[in-house]
Amino acid sequence: MSAAQIGMFVTMVVYLVAMLGMGAAVSKKNKTVGDFYLGGRKLGPFVTAMSAEASDMSSYLLMGIPGLAYLSGIADAGWTIIGLAAGTYINWLVTAKRIRRYTETTGSITVPAFFSDRYGDNKNILTFISAVIIVIFFVPYTASGFAGCGKLFASLFNSDYHIAMIASAIVIIGYTMLGGFLAASTTDFVQSIIMTAALIIILLFGTMKAGGPGAVYDNAKGLAGYFSMLSTHNPETGDASPYGFIRIVSTLAWGLGYFGMPHILLRFMAIEDDSKLKLSRRVATIWVLISMAVSVCIGVVGLGMTAKGEIPVLHGSDSETVIIKIADLLASHGALCAVIAGIVLSGILASTMSTADSQLLCASSSISSDILVKCFHVHISEKKLMTISRLALVGIGIIGVLLAWNPNSSVFQIVSFAWAGFGATFGPVMILALFWKRSNKYGALAGLISGGIMIFVWKFAVRPLGGAFDIYELLPSFLVALLFDVILSLATKAPDKKVIETYEKVDSMK
Numbered sequence: 001m002s003a004a005q006i007g008m009f010v011t012m013v014v015y016l017v018a019m020l021g022m023g024a025a026v027s028k029k030n031k032t033v034g035d036f037y038l039g040g041r042k043l044g045p046f047v048t049a050m051s052a053e054a055s056d057m058s059s060y061l062l063m064g065i066p067g068l069a070y071l072s073g074i075a076d077a078g079w080t081i082i083g084l085a086a087g088t089y090i091n092w093l094v095t096a097k098r099i100r101r102y103t104e105t106t107g108s109i110t111v112p113a114f115f116s117d118r119y120g121d122n123k124n125i126l127t128f129i130s131a132v133i134i135v136i137f138f139v140p141y142t143a144s145g146f147a148g149c150g151k152l153f154a155s156l157f158n159s160d161y162h163i164a165m166i167a168s169a170i171v172i173i174g175y176t177m178l179g180g181f182l183a184a185s186t187t188d189f190v191q192s193i194i195m196t197a198a199l200i201i202i203l204l205f206g207t208m209k210a211g212g213p214g215a216v217y218d219n220a221k222g223l224a225g226y227f228s229m230l231s232t233h234n235p236e237t238g239d240a241s242p243y244g245f246i247r248i249v250s251t252l253a254w255g256l257g258y259f260g261m262p263h264i265l266l267r268f269m270a271i272e273d274d275s276k277l278k279l280s281r282r283v284a285t286i287w288v289l290i291s292m293a294v295s296v297c298i299g300v301v302g303l304g305m306t307a308k309g310e311i312p313v314l315h316g317s318d319s320e321t322v323i324i325k326i327a328d329l330l331a332s333h334g335a336l337c338a339v340i341a342g343i344v345l346s347g348i349l350a351s352t353m354s355t356a357d358s359q360l361l362c363a364s365s366s367i368s369s370d371i372l373v374k375c376f377h378v379h380i381s382e383k384k385l386m387t388i389s390r391l392a393l394v395g396i397g398i399i400g401v402l403l404a405w406n407p408n409s410s411v412f413q414i415v416s417f418a419w420a421g422f423g424a425t426f427g428p429v430m431i432l433a434l435f436w437k438r439s440n441k442y443g444a445l446a447g448l449i450s451g452g453i454m455i456f457v458w459k460f461a462v463r464p465l466g467g468a469f470d471i472y473e474l475l476p477s478f479l480v481a482l483l484f485d486v487i488l489s490l491a492t493k494a495p496d497k498k499v500i501e502t503y504e505k506v507d508s509m510k
Contacts, residue, residue, distance in 0.1 A: 001157060003335070003338070004328075004337075005156070005331070005338075006338075007331060007335055007338025007339050007341070008156065008327075008331050008339075008342040009157055009342070010339075010342070011338075011339050011342025011343060011345075011346065012153075012342050012346050012349065015194070015342075015343075015346040015349065015350075016168075016171045019171060019175050019187050019190075019353065020174050020178075022179065022183060022186055022190070023174060023175025023176065023177075023179040024175070024178050024179070026179040026182040026183050026186060029179075029182055030179070030180050030182065030386065031382075032382050032386075033109070033368075033369060033382060033385050033386060034109050035180065035181075035182070036386060037109050037110060037180065037181055037361065037365045037389070041104070041270050041271070041272060042270070042272045043267065043271050043272055044271075044272060044276070045276040045277070045279045045280040046189070046279075046280070046283060047185055047186065047189045048185075048268075048270065048271045048277075048280045049279075049280040049281070049283035049287070050188070050192040050193075050284070050287065051184070051185040051188035051189045051192070051267060051354070052264050052267035052268075052280075052284060053284050053287055053288055054188040054191050054192035054195065054350070054354035054355075055184070055188050055263050055354050055355050055358040056088075056258075056261065056263075056264055056355070057195070057288075057291070057351055057355070058145070058351055058352060058354070059145075059148045059348060059351045059355075060351075060415065061195065061291060061292065061295055061351050062195065062198065062199070062295065062323055062351045063148075063320040063323065064320060065077050065080070065081070065292060065295035065299065066296070066302060066320070066322050067299065067314075067317070067319035067320035068080070068299065068319075069295070069296045069298070069299025069303075070299040070300075070302045070303050070314060070319040071233075071299075071314075071316075071319045072232040072233050073220075073223070073225060073226035073227060073232055074226070074227060074228075074229065074296060074300075075225075075229050075230065075231060075232045075243045076232060076243070076251065077292075077295075077296045078296065079229070079243075079248050079251040080251050080254055081289075082252060082255075083251055083252035083253065083255035084254055084255055084258075084288065084292065085255075085285070085288055085289050085292065086252075086255045087254065087256060087257065087258040087259075088255075088258060088285055089285045090255075090258075091258040091264070092268075092277070092280065092281035092284055095259060095265070095268065095430070095431075095434065096268040096271075096274075096277045096280070096281065097274050098434045098435070098506070099265060099268050099269055099430070099434060100268050100277070101506050101509050102114070102118065102434060103269045104269075105502060105506055106118060108269075109269075109369065110266075110362075110366070110369055110370055111262045111265055111266070111362075111430075112126070112128075112129075112130030112134065112366060112370045113370055113374055114433075115127060115130055115429065115444060116374070118433050118499070119440060119441035119499060120441070120495065121441045124374050124375045125441075126441060126444055126445060126448070127370050127374050127375055128371060129449065130425075130426070130448060131366035131370040131371050131375070132366075133421070133425050133452060134262060134362055134363055134366040135363055135366055135367065135396075136421070137418040137422055138262075138359045138363040138366075138418070139363055139396060139400055139403065140400075140403055140414050140418065141355075141415065142356050142359040142360055142363065142396065142397070142400040143399075143401070143402075143403035143404040143414070144404070144414040144415055144418075145172070145352045145353070145359070145400075146165050146169045146172070146356065146400055146404040147165060147404040147407070149164065149172075149352050150162070150166075150404065151165075151407065152164075152348055152349065152352075153165075153167075155321065155324065156345065161407040162405070162407075165401065165405075165407075166401060168353075169397055169401050172356050172357055172360065172397070173360065173393065173394060173397035175187060175357070176357040176360050176393060177394060180361065180389075181266070181270065183357075184357040184358050185267070185270070187353070187354070187357065188354040188358070191347075191350030191351070191354040192287070192350075192354070194343065194346055194347045194350045195291070195347045195350050195351050195354075196291065196347075197343060197344075197347065198344040198346070198347025198348065199291060199294045199295065199347070200294070201330075201343070202298055202326050202327065202330075202344055203297055203298055203301065205330050206301040206302060206304075206305055206326045207304075209308070209326075209329065210301055210305045210308055211308055215304060215308070216300060216303075216304035219303065219304045220303060224238060224239055225239070225240025225241065228240065228243075230242065230243050231243050246468060246470065249471065249475065250470070250472040250475065251472070253474050253475035253478075254472070256423050256427055256475065256478050257420065257422060257423030257427065259426070259427035259428075259431055260422040260424070260425060260426030260427030260428075260429075261419075261423070261426075262426065263355075263358035263359060263361070265426075265430070266358070266361075266362065298322065298323060298326075299322060302314075302323075302325070305326065310329060311325040311326060311329060312325070323344065323348065324345065324348070326344075327344040327345050328341070330344070356400075360397060360400075361393065363396045364389055364390075364392040364395075364396055365389070367392045367395075367396070368385065368392045369389065372388065373385065417455075417459065417473075419474070420455055420472065420473045420474035420477065423474045424454065424473070424474055424478045425447075425448050425451040425452045425481065426448075427451075427478055427481075428447050428451060428478055428481040428482035428485055429444050429447040429448055429481070429485060431482075432447070432482070432486070432489070437500060437507075438489055438494060438495070439489045440492060440494065440495045440499075441495075442488045442489065442492040443484070443485040443486065443488040443490075443492070445488075446488040447481040447485030448481070450480050450484040451477050451480065451481030451484075454473075454476065454480045454481065455473050455474075455477045458471075458473040458477055462476075
């Protein structure tokens with residue numbers, strides 16, 4: 001490796017070791033399974049906000065959005081940002097306080113457990129179905145995070161993909177296994193800061209190398225459709241392609257996913273004081289808007305750097321490496337710049353790790369707490385259950401490593417499908433569980449199953465038809481699940497008196 005590569009590599013290794021250290025530092029605070037999976041509901045407002053958004057954004061923030069803007073202009077990335085920002089704000093505004101109060105009232109520490117507790121489902125059928133859904137969608141989602149880390153090291157240092165991927169997985173599994181939810185939330189908070197620093201550094205350095213803001217703007221302005229929200233630039237032909245109504249609606253639908261994301265909902269459940277959620281909402285929304293806007297700007301700046309010959313032309317999925325290319329250029333300017341570039345690349349690692357750790361935790365809780373204890377009624381001590389929880393987390397991590405073994409797997413296709421899966425299954429059921437007194441366990445079960453089935457049907461059978469059917473599978477599946485939940489709830493008997501009383505108790509809280 002060159003001196004610049006050594007500087008970046010050492011910085012990234014120091015970062016990984018620091019994450020393990022944080023996991024070890026908070027490990028002694030986990031006295032119960034509730035502490036391990038929900039941090040004892042003691043998160044402060046800033047940690048709640050920043051860890052929620054860091055675990056949400058994943059590598060899409062530092063790779064996907066800049067890549068979209070680099071290739072085709074602001075329309076695709078812009079409508080995605082509008083959908084995600086709206087989903088973030090509404091989820092914090094509508095869902096956060098309600099689920100915090102409801103889960104504390106029912107004593108639920110996981111999303112699957114809440115569904116059964118909310119509806120008086122003594123057989124825990126809703127818990128079991130929900131836990132299976134989490135495992136189905138989160139294990140490959142976690143694998144995509146491991147794959148992203150492996151690809152980053154392999155492309156930067158010409159290292160073996162499998163060794164890099166396994167090493168990254170060991171770090172993520174290690175600090176999450178040691179510290180549980182507190183480790184995941186604390187490291188996610190730190191990682192959100194690193195992600196922010198990476199965005200700012202790359203934007204400033206890239207703009208300077210591209211010739212300044214004026215040169216960046218003039219270069220992009222000369223490309224057909226690049227700055228339009230109703231058309232996209234085609235880099236192959238140089239022409240503008242229309243960005244139609246169906247595509248806009250499909251892109252905006254990404255925002256619906258927030259209502260069903262277990263790792264985000266857990267942050268709402270874990271805040272120490274629900275009166276502080278207003279501050280958390282403001283912090284989270286502002287950070288999401290600014291960070292995504294900066295990501296788009298980096299894509300535009302990257303294109304300007306290509307025009308000046310500072311970085312090579314990036315085709316197709318290679319456009320997602322625009323930040324990596326800029327960081328590599330930064331590292332060539334001396335030892336200090338190599339360390340700064342290492343911090344930038346640690347930001348990309350952070351964006352991936354902050355999502356993977358939360359997914360590992362959710363998936364392991366589904367197996368140990370939801371399926372083993374709540375569904376199968378296995379009675380064991382807290383100490384043994386903690387051990388089983390950690391072993392389940394390691395086991396899921398190993399499966400994730402196996403699924404990530406193919407270096408040619410598509411990271412973002414997996415993310416998109418898993419996002420839709422949770423949004424369509426948990427989203428409608430969660431909204432009705434929190435805000436509709438008449439909803440019952442039969443409707444919730446119908447919503448979970450119909451949403452899950454529809455995701456696969458629309459993705460693999462309907463959407464390939466194209467035309468009006470070329471809509472992101474989340475939107476039609478969400479609507480189908482919502483419809484099934486409402487119809488089955490109305491067609492079957494009303495909830496029991498105890499279920500209604502609990503709902504009214506939560507509803508009366510001010």
